[in-house]
Amino acid sequence: MLRDATPDDVAMLQYWDTQPHVIESGAADASRDWAQEIGRGSWHDILIAECGGRPIGVLEILDPARDEDRYWGDVEPGVRAIDIWIGEAGDLGNGHGTQMMQLAFERCFADVGVHTILIDPLVSNTRARRFYQRLGFREVGPRRFGHxxxxxxRLGREEWSLRGQRPPP
Ligand SMILES: CC(C)(COP(=O)(O)OP(=O)(O)OC[C@H]1O[C@@H](n2cnc3c(N)ncnc32)[C@H](O)[C@@H]1OP(=O)(O)O)[C@@H](O)C(=O)NCCC(=O)NCCS
Structure with missing residues (x-):
């Protein structure tokens, strides 16, 4: 299940930011102030995934058109951008990420105004890129964000619907 992150999650999020697999993926930013980011605005959801009551990972869902930081630049309404990471290395590769993304898709597309989901893995993160492609994402192209x-x-609503909203094979 997914739940909203709360100030009680800050220490855990900071700890996860130190994990080598998170740093390597580019998902972590040591300078990130989680206390400030949690609850910052309705355009930015920070969600904790739990399995049997145990927190295992994070999903961030951003509305790029309303993002105060303008990370994606000019983006039309109806788009969501997702970031995801599993906190502990021991929880990688157990299907949690796939389940989390399915929940994120349902959540994003529950808003009838949303037509597209974007993600932006590092070029070097070949395993995550394979993970996203298996979920139905199609490559748009390279892009430099900062350094x-x-x-x-991208994953469009129609592609998601055609997949029957089922986990991929
Ligand atoms: C990407 C990620 C969220 C997938 O979640 P997961 O629970 O590990 O994935 P699942 O078990 O559902 O699916 C397995 C697939 O995940 C991907 N994966 C597994 N370990 C990974 C790792 N250390 N880094 C990146 N992707 C990984 C692979 O595509 C794997 O398939 P493979 O075994 O055929 O290579 C998770 O691996 C992770 O947090 N990786 C590190 C952070 C990251 O890369 N986040 C994405 C930033 S864009």
Whole structure:
């Protein structure tokens, strides 16, 4: 299940930011002030995924058109951008990420105004790129965000619907 992050999660999020697999993925930013970011605005959801009551990972869902930081630049309404990471290395590769993304898709597309989901893994993060492609994302192309060389992928509402909203094979 997914729940909103609260100030009680700050220490855990900071700890996860120190994990080598999170740092390597570019998902972590040591300078990030979680206490300030949690509850910052309705355009930015920070969600904790729990399995059997145990927190296992984070999902961030951003509305780029309303993002105060303008990370994605000019973006039309109806788009959401997702970031995801599993906190502990021991929880990687157990299907949690796939389940989290399915929940994120349902959540995003529950808003009838949302037509597209974007993600931007580092070019070097080949495992995450494979993960996203298996979920139905299609490559848009390379893009540099700050100092990061990324690849943008998109998933449209119609592709998601055609997949029957089921986990991929
Ligand atoms: C990407 C991620 C969220 C997927 O969640 P997961 O629970 O590990 O994934 P699942 O078990 O549902 O699916 C397995 C797939 O996840 C991906 N994956 C597994 N470990 C990974 C790792 N250390 N880094 C990146 N992707 C990984 C692979 O595509 C894997 O498939 P493979 O075994 O055929 O290579 C998770 O691996 C993770 O947090 N990785 C590190 C952070 C990251 O890369 N986040 C994405 C930033 S854009």
């Amino acid at each position: 990061d060389d990324c690849v943008v992928y």
